[in-house]
Amino acid sequence: MGPSARSRLSAMLLVAPLFAFLAIFFIWPLVTMMAVAVTDGTVRVVLPQTATAIASWDGQAVPSKAVQDALVADLRTPSEQLAFGDAVRRLNSEVSGFRTLLGRTVTAVRQAPAGQQVDLVALDPRWGENNFWLALQRSMPRYTDRNLLAAIDLKRDTAGAVVADVSANRTIMLRTFTISLMVTLLCAAIGLPYAMIAAASTGWVRNLLLLAVLLPLWTSLLVRTAAWVILLQNEGLINGFLTTIGIVDKPIQLIFNRTGVVIAMTHVLLPFMVLPIYSVLLGVPRNLMPAASSLGATQWRAFRHVLLPLTLPGLMSGSLLVFMVALGYYITPALIGGAEDQMISSVIAFFATGTANWGMAGALGLILLTVTIALYLVYGRLSRSPQMVGA
Amino acid sequence: MAQRSPGLRTAQIVFGALVMFFLIAPIVAILPLAFNSSVFLNYPIESFSSRWFVELQTSETWRRSIVNSLIIGSGATVLSTVIGTLAALGLRNARLPFPDVLRVVFLLPMVVPAVVLGVGMQILYARLGLASSYLGVIIAHAVLCVPFVVVSVSGSLGGIDASVERAASSLGANPANVFRRVTLPLAMPGVVSGAVFAFATSLDEVVITLFVAGPNQRTLARQMFASIRENVSPAVAAAAFLLIIGTLCLAALAGLLRWRQQRLAKAVPAEAEALPVA
Numbered sequence: 247m248g249p250s251a252r253s254r255l256s257a258m259l260l261v262a263p264l265f266a267f268l269a270i271f272f273i274w275p276l277v278t279m280m281a282v283a284v285t286d287g288t289v290r291v292v293l294p295q296t297a298t299a300i301a302s303w304d305g306q307a308v309p310s311k312a313v314q315d316a317l318v319a320d321l322r323t324p325s326e327q328l329a330f331g332d333a334v335r336r337l338n339s340e341v342s343g344f345r346t347l348l349g350r351t352v353t354a355v356r357q358a359p360a361g362q363q364v365d366l367v368a369l370d371p372r373w374g375e376n377n378f379w380l381a382l383q384r385s386m387p388r389y390t391d392r393n394l395l396a397a398i399d400l401k402r403d404t405a406g407a408v409v410a411d412v413s414a415n416r417t418i419m420l421r422t423f424t425i426s427l428m429v430t431l432l433c434a435a436i437g438l439p440y441a442m443i444a445a446a447s448t449g450w451v452r453n454l455l456l457l458a459v460l461l462p463l464w465t466s467l468l469v470r471t472a473a474w475v476i477l478l479q480n481e482g483l484i485n486g487f488l489t490t491i492g493i494v495d496k497p498i499q500l501i502f503n504r505t506g507v508v509i510a511m512t513h514v515l516l517p518f519m520v521l522p523i524y525s526v527l528l529g530v531p532r533n534l535m536p537a538a539s540s541l542g543a544t545q546w547r548a549f550r551h552v553l554l555p556l557t558l559p560g561l562m563s564g565s566l567l568v569f570m571v572a573l574g575y576y577i578t579p580a581l582i583g584g585a586e587d588q589m590i591s592s593v594i595a596f597f598a599t600g601t602a603n604w605g606m607a608g609a610l611g612l613i614l615l616t617v618t619i620a621l622y623l624v625y626g627r628l629s630r631s632p633q634m635v636g637a
Numbered sequence: 638m639a640q641r642s643p644g645l646r647t648a649q650i651v652f653g654a655l656v657m658f659f660l661i662a663p664i665v666a667i668l669p670l671a672f673n674s675s676v677f678l679n680y681p682i683e684s685f686s687s688r689w690f691v692e693l694q695t696s697e698t699w700r701r702s703i704v705n706s707l708i709i710g711s712g713a714t715v716l717s718t719v720i721g722t723l724a725a726l727g728l729r730n731a732r733l734p735f736p737d738v739l740r741v742v743f744l745l746p747m748v749v750p751a752v753v754l755g756v757g758m759q760i761l762y763a764r765l766g767l768a769s770s771y772l773g774v775i776i777a778h779a780v781l782c783v784p785f786v787v788v789s790v791s792g793s794l795g796g797i798d799a800s801v802e803r804a805a806s807s808l809g810a811n812p813a814n815v816f817r818r819v820t821l822p823l824a825m826p827g828v829v830s831g832a833v834f835a836f837a838t839s840l841d842e843v844v845i846t847l848f849v850a851g852p853n854q855r856t857l858a859r860q861m862f863a864s865i866r867e868n869v870s871p872a873v874a875a876a877a878f879l880l881i882i883g884t885l886c887l888a889a890l891a892g893l894l895r896w897r898q899q900r901l902a903k904a905v906p907a908e909a910e911a912l913p914v915a
Binding site (some may be wrong): 250253254256257258259260261263264265267268271272274275276277279280281433436439440443444446447454455458459461462464465466467468469470471472473474475476477479482483486489513516517545559570574575576577580581592595598599604607608611614615618619622626 | 642649652653654655657659660661663666667668670678679680719720721723724726727728730732733734739743745746749750751752753755756757758759760761764776777779780785798837840841843844847848858861862865866867869873874877879880881884885888893911
């Protein structure tokens with residue numbers, strides 16, 4: 247082994263622990279979440295023989311004796327109470343009435359002596375209807391687009407076509423997008439002039455302006471959120487100030503609504519806007535503006551046609567960064583927002599910890615993850631590309 | 638920009654001051670409340686008292702959460718600093734295959750929304766038997782801390798003049814000695830400030846903790862989250878006070894190290910280094 251191969255090997259060995267660590271505890275969880283979103287084993291687990299038998303059924307006439315016998319055999323096998331309950335719930339959501347039908351069938355099948363044939367249609371005429379069998383067949387495949395469709399308020403009807411479903415997910419996604427956009431615009435409106443002022447100043451003024459951006463960045467997010475709760479509450483400092491100077495006569499609602507969420511998120515994310523713009527501005531030669539003026543441009547023209555275009559790459563990466571981080575925000579809306587201000591992360595957390603509906607949590611998580619990674623790739627491309635001076 | 642009109646200059650000063658006020662004032666406003674004797678987390682201050690700091694020590698939930706934060710923070714810091722530093726050393730080698738891909742992967746935990754990672758980890762931990770365990774929470778926090786370590790150590794390694802190492806080799810030092818006596822001491826400030834970042838990240842983590850920790854692993858940040866959400870006790874302000882003082886000390890430590898490093902490697906332009914987000 248030559249020295250270059252050895253050096254290559256040692257580099258790989260150094261990187262290996264972190265690579266393995268992230269593969270197991272970062273990539274694997276994300277893949278697991280995505281897999282949970284598109285797999286559905288609830289019915290399969292409880293009715294394994296039926297799953298195999300019904301797979302080839304054409305859906306025309308009532309399934310053959312073999313399929314019916316498979317179902318009877320499956321129902322005879324004692325299964326875990328919890329898993330069986332999940333499966334029944336799943337089937338009942340496909341066709342209502344499945345719960346009572348299965349309940350009655352299970353009782354009858356288990357009471358019948360072992361080995362004796364059970365005629366399902368005779369037991370309950372509903373087994374003679376195709377839609378119950380169709381629902382059973384639909385719930386069997388290992389892979390499903392059910393959660394993904396439900397995440398965007400769609401579902402499959404009994405014929406398998408995609409139709410609209412009644413749910414709030416689209417509203418929440420739109421809300422997430424709107425709040426993030428509002429926060430991004432506010433951050434840009436405040437951050438751009440602030441970064442310009444910081445870049446144009448010198449000495450202790452510049453240091454002070456930068457410290458004001460870095461200090462919140464260093465402060466715990468929870469501390470900042472708690473601070474906003476104190477400031478924004480009805481008896482809080484802001485309302486106290488407003489009533490004292492007589493602008494309002496009774497406290498205005500600033501917390502548990504959209505206003506509070508947007509104010510607090512703007513405060514938290516503003517540094518992510520200021521710093522990229524500032525670092526781009528540092529690269530702009532300081533004599534450009536005087537040069538523009540000496541060529542006869544008014545101050546506004548010099549700003550509009552010289553400085554602003556040069557700031558754009560920083561403004562773009564700052565905006566992407568703020569928007570991307572805002573999309574996934576959980577803590578601030580959870581503590582400062584009302585029920586109408588919860589963003590997609592809250593809904594994911596609700597499905598995961600509240601109702602243990604992993605499929606839906608996974609599907610919504612998959613959507614949020616995809617959008618975030620896409621924005622990150624654009625961001626990476628923008629911040630890597632050479633800044634085009636004068637383009 | 639010397640020839641600006643005085644009106645514009647005044648506007649700039651006023652605007653700059655207002656934004657600074659917006660950024661700093663909320664954080665400052667919470668500090669005095671830590672010493673308020675009132676049971677409400679609000680102004681006016683009735684009288685100064687240290688009862689809420691006493692509460693942090695005596696209340697079992699708060700005391701336990703502080704201890705948990707220290708245990709989990711230390712564990713996550715050690716784990717992420719060790720593997721993050723090794724990886725940064727590997728990334729420095731020009732012969733490493735796919736360096737760009739690896740760099741992106743190593744930084745991704747900073748980007749992926751915490752709730753998404755939390756859901757994935759909760760499902761996986763249930764299967765691996767790591768749910769509601771200290772080890773599980775430490776690992777989860779370390780995943781989030783690692784990017785900061787890699788960035789910080791890579792930064793300080795990038796500032797090392799390769800000729801110093803070549804000089805050591807030419808004077809007869811073997812590679813192990815070059816690393817131990819030259820590279821590592823020069824990289825040390827980056828390692829320590831990476832560790833500081835890691836500890837601060839773990840201390841402030843709530844979302845993933847909500848998903849993977851059990852009641853026994855409740856951290857200070859998690860406890861503050863619950864307290865703000867449920868009863869808004871002024872103990873939150875006392876905890877916030879401790880966190881602010883703690884992070885200020887850590888920030889001062891990191892700043893001191895960066896300053897020392899800049900003094901050591903004078904060749905690096907100071908201004909570009911001062912920014913954490915480039």
